[in-house]
Amino acid sequence: MDTSFATEDLAFRDEVRAFFAEAYDEELQGRLADLSTYKEAVIDWQRRLYNKGWVAAGWPVEHGGTGWNSTQKFIYETERAAAGIPDVIPFGLAMVGHVIYTFGNEEQKARFLPRILNSDDWWCQGYSEPGSGSDLASLKTSAVVDGDDYIVNGAKIWTSYAQHADWIFCLVRTSTEGKKQEGISFLLIDMTTPGINVKPIATIDDHHSLNEVEFADVRVPIANRIGEQDKGWTYAKALLAHERTNIAGVADSKRSLGQVRTFAKKEINGGVALIDDPVFQSRLSSIDIDLMALEYTELRVLAAVSAGGAPGAESSLLKIKGTEVQQAIQELQMEVAGYYQGLLVDDLSVEQLGHSFGRAARQSYMYGRAATIYGGSNEVQKNIIAKAVLGL
Amino acid sequence: MNFDFSEEQVMLRDSVARFIKEDYAFETRCSAVASQEGMSRETWQTFADLGWLSVPFAEEHGGFGGGAVDTMLVMEEFGKGLLAEPYLATVLLFGGLIQKGGSQAQREAHIPKIIDGSRLGAFAYLERQSRFEMADVMTSAVKEGDHYRLNGEKVVVFNGGNADYLVVSARTSGEQSDTQGVSLFLVPADIAGVSLLSYSMMDGQQVANLTFEDVQVPAADLVGNLGEASALIESVVMEANLGLAAEAVGIMGELNAKTLEYTKTREQFGVAIGSFQALQHRMVETFMAYEQTKSLLYRAVCALSNGDEDAAPVIHALKVMIDRAGKLVFGEAIQMHGGMGLTDDLDIGHYAKRLMMINTTFGNGDYHLGKFNALRYARTD
Ligand SMILES: Cc1cc2nc3c(=O)[nH]c(=O)nc-3n(C[C@H](O)[C@H](O)[C@H](O)COP(=O)(O)OP(=O)(O)OC[C@H]3O[C@@H](n4cnc5c(N)ncnc54)[C@H](O)[C@@H]3O)c2cc1C
Numbered sequence: 001m002d003t004s005f006a007t008e009d010l011a012f013r014d015e016v017r018a019f020f021a022e023a024y025d026e027e028l029q030g031r032l033a034d035l036s037t038y039k040e041a042v043i044d045w046q047r048r049l050y051n052k053g054w055v056a057a058g059w060p061v062e063h064g065g066t067g068w069n070s071t072q073k074f075i076y077e078t079e080r081a082a083a084g085i086p087d088v089i090p091f092g093l094a095m096v097g098h099v100i101y102t103f104g105n106e107e108q109k110a111r112f113l114p115r116i117l118n119s120d121d122w123w124c125q126g127y128s129e130p131g132s133g134s135d136l137a138s139l140k141t142s143a144v145v146d147g148d149d150y151i152v153n154g155a156k157i158w159t160s161y162a163q164h165a166d167w168i169f170c171l172v173r174t175s176t177e178g179k180k181q182e183g184i185s186f187l188l189i190d191m192t193t194p195g196i197n198v199k200p201i202a203t204i205d206d207h208h209s210l211n212e213v214e215f216a217d218v219r220v221p222i223a224n225r226i227g228e229q230d231k232g233w234t235y236a237k238a239l240l241a242h243e244r245t246n247i248a249g250v251a252d253s254k255r256s257l258g259q260v261r262t263f264a265k266k267e268i269n270g271g272v273a274l275i276d277d278p279v280f281q282s283r284l285s286s287i288d289i290d291l292m293a294l295e296y297t298e299l300r301v302l303a304a305v306s307a308g309g310a311p312g313a314e315s316s317l318l319k320i321k322g323t324e325v326q327q328a329i330q331e332l333q334m335e336v337a338g339y340y341q342g343l344l345v346d347d348l349s350v351e352q353l354g355h356s357f358g359r360a361a362r363q364s365y366m367y368g369r370a371a372t373i374y375g376g377s378n379e380v381q382k383n384i385i386a387k388a389v390l391g392l
Numbered sequence: 393m394n395f396d397f398s399e400e401q402v403m404l405r406d407s408v409a410r411f412i413k414e415d416y417a418f419e420t421r422c423s424a425v426a427s428q429e430g431m432s433r434e435t436w437q438t439f440a441d442l443g444w445l446s447v448p449f450a451e452e453h454g455g456f457g458g459g460a461v462d463t464m465l466v467m468e469e470f471g472k473g474l475l476a477e478p479y480l481a482t483v484l485l486f487g488g489l490i491q492k493g494g495s496q497a498q499r500e501a502h503i504p505k506i507i508d509g510s511r512l513g514a515f516a517y518l519e520r521q522s523r524f525e526m527a528d529v530m531t532s533a534v535k536e537g538d539h540y541r542l543n544g545e546k547v548v549v550f551n552g553g554n555a556d557y558l559v560v561s562a563r564t565s566g567e568q569s570d571t572q573g574v575s576l577f578l579v580p581a582d583i584a585g586v587s588l589l590s591y592s593m594m595d596g597q598q599v600a601n602l603t604f605e606d607v608q609v610p611a612a613d614l615v616g617n618l619g620e621a622s623a624l625i626e627s628v629v630m631e632a633n634l635g636l637a638a639e640a641v642g643i644m645g646e647l648n649a650k651t652l653e654y655t656k657t658r659e660q661f662g663v664a665i666g667s668f669q670a671l672q673h674r675m676v677e678t679f680m681a682y683e684q685t686k687s688l689l690y691r692a693v694c695a696l697s698n699g700d701e702d703a704a705p706v707i708h709a710l711k712v713m714i715d716r717a718g719k720l721v722f723g724e725a726i727q728m729h730g731g732m733g734l735t736d737d738l739d740i741g742h743y744a745k746r747l748m749m750i751n752t753t754f755g756n757g758d759y760h761l762g763k764f765n766a767l768r769y770a771r772t773d
């Protein structure tokens with residue numbers, strides 16, 4: 001057992017650091033922070049990663065991935081988060097990409113994978129429906145064969161960033177016979193197809209990410225189906241497990257915790273810095289301790305996966321603990337902000353308001369409530385562990 | 393011993409409850425929040441007409457002569473309705489300071505006007521650096537002849553943008569965080585030298601940053617004794633904390649009721665999600681948290697009404713409980729609503745934001761836990 005870095009790992013770390021320092025420049029950061037330029041800035045950034053050969057960390061080499069081992073992935077993630085760089089938008093690169101190179105046919109791979117790698121297409125995930133959240137397999141959006149096409153009718157909900165998307169990957173019902181999991185198919189749908197309507201959902205973080213996507217007689221070529229008809233659930237499940245490994249967010253949590261410490265040094269209560277308050281220290285430390293353990297839990301899972309195991313129910317553990325830690329840090333950040341945690345405005349300057357991070361703390365805290373809900377809620381993850389790990 | 397309310401108190405509570413239920417729908421509240429002033433003047437006038445603005449004031453000024461119990465009952469109902477109007481700022485803080493610390497002339501000049509709805513007030517205490525320490529005051533007041541000259545800045549002043557009059561804390565002697573040397577001044581909002589920056593917070597409350605530049609305040613507008621405002625502030629804030637706690641209890645009750653209702657109707661896997669034991673036990677936890685918080689609230693109300701020596705630790709304890717239980721209750725409410733819990737059209741998230749702001753107002757749970765520790769384990773040797 002040894003978790004120290006070899007010389008070539010240290011060289012890799014230096015290379016990553018140097019690249020981020022140069023490529024993630026201030027001009028780009030400014031455009032990422034501005035809603036009106038956000039989308040093109042994301043694409044710009046992801047192309048810089050692509051040109052460096054680093055955009056698809058989890059993909060196999062033959063499909064354009066990095067082929068990194070678990071140590072390299074760990075180093076990359078740590079450096080990315082430490083530099084305050086957001087992760088790539090997951091829907092194409094971390095989600096549907098895997099499904100396509102694993103279960104798609106040659107034509108689909110050739111058509112979609114290069115465009116995902118080069119961020120030519122923005123993808124969104126159309127799984128959840130108003131009546132089907134945790135019980136995803138009960139979904140009702142229907143696809144009926146008509147010649148070379150499916151005709152799709154129904155509605156998806158909570159579709160993140162559908163407003164930006166060129167494509168949506170959907171689970172649809174192609175059969176109502178047998179078990180509900182058995183009549184589901186996996187379709188790739190062009191968002192410009194007539195009959196698709198995207199409606200925004202206002203959320204408690206005051207930032208537009210969620211949408212409803214309605215389908216009225218939408219024609220989708222059968223050629224856009226992944227794998228076999230009625231077998232979509234199998235493909236989706238493989239993806240769900242994958243989605244959950246990325247969800248622990250250890251590296252980002254470490255950075256956020258560091259930020260909390262920095263802010264807490266500047267908050268003074270009657271002459272005493274918050275960071276020196278024993279009550280505060282206890283709260284900070286208990287999160288710190290959880291995170292120390294979680295980092296190694298994640299490493300153990302990563303190591304097992306790179307030794308050939310598929311991420312299984314362990315990824316549920318990472319998801320639950322990872323999101324609990326994230327939420328605890330976000331909560332602490334709010335408390336450090338004191339009264340300013342309620343800041344809403346974005347048209348007044350830091351100088352006018354008298355505070356720098358309250359608004360950001362509120363936004364990440366409010367959006368952060370969703371982390372225990374999406375990607376399979378934490379309750380559902382616990383059910384998975386109870387069944388698959390504990391055999392209950 | 394009994395926990396019954398008087399007939400008058402029941403009538404007061406029921407009339408507020410009826411108004412909230414019948415005339416203060418979530419949409420009505422949201423449109424008040426979205427308006428320029430962040431409140432409805434019409435609603436405020438209704439409160440005056442119904443006598444609610446008079447609750448804590450002495451009968452000699454036209455008040456209802458109510459005590460902690462009455463304030464609690466009103467605030468709990470307001471909590472259920474997510475009140476946008478500045479009852480805390482105008483009645484409990486501004487009015488409270490004048491009632492408790494003001495001269496006879498000041499009371500006569502302001503309290504009847506608060507009661508008839510024609511005067512809105514605010515208490516400007518917070519500064520950029522002061523966090524939860526109310527005595528951390530850098531705004532200065534320097535005596536010059538028969539005037540004081542005020543300089544400094546107050547931030548996040550509740551109702552600061554709409555207030556006609558402000559009570560402002562300023563340092564007249566001592567160092568930045570000294571308890572001694574803080575004084576209060578009664579200042580008309582439109583006085584020369586005050587500039588105002590209004591904005592709203594996540595709970596829909598309008599607040600303002602106020603800058604004072606060589607503001608001339610007549611010596612007669614000092615509230616209470618020179619340099620001795622800290623004790624007055626503490627006692628008014630204790631009562632305000634009680635009101636806030638009652639508001640929080642009202643909110644927690646609503647959140648629990650709405651979540652329970654949702655889990656009975658939302659179906660997944662062919663059954664109501666409320667049938668899952670994993671959720672049932674947690675709803676029992678939120679139910680117990682609510683009951684425990686209510687008990688501590690009653691304890692605090694009794695302590696304060698009886699003038700008990702131990703009122704201060706009970707209020708600290710209550711603030712800690714509100715913080716912990718509040719987070720549990722709204723956290724579970726959002727979680728059990730799933731994606732719906734994240735939507736802005738639903739009231740759940742708005743109750744959560746108000747609870748967060750209640751928690752942080754006058755010090756969060758950790759701050760009060762520190763105070764509680766200090767009182768409980770004060771060394772006497
Ligand atoms: C911010 C955000 C982004 C999202 N992005 C996407 C997206 O891009 N694409 C997409 O398809 N979906 C997305 N989702 C949807 C997400 O996957 C669902 O919200 C999630 O699956 C839960 O479903 P639901 O909201 O219908 O809640 P419900 O399933 O109704 O659950 C309500 C509550 O009941 C609990 N519960 C349900 N079943 C059980 C059980 N058996 N035992 C114990 N407790 C249970 C849940 O855990 C939850 O607390 C997003 C959601 C959010 C909040």
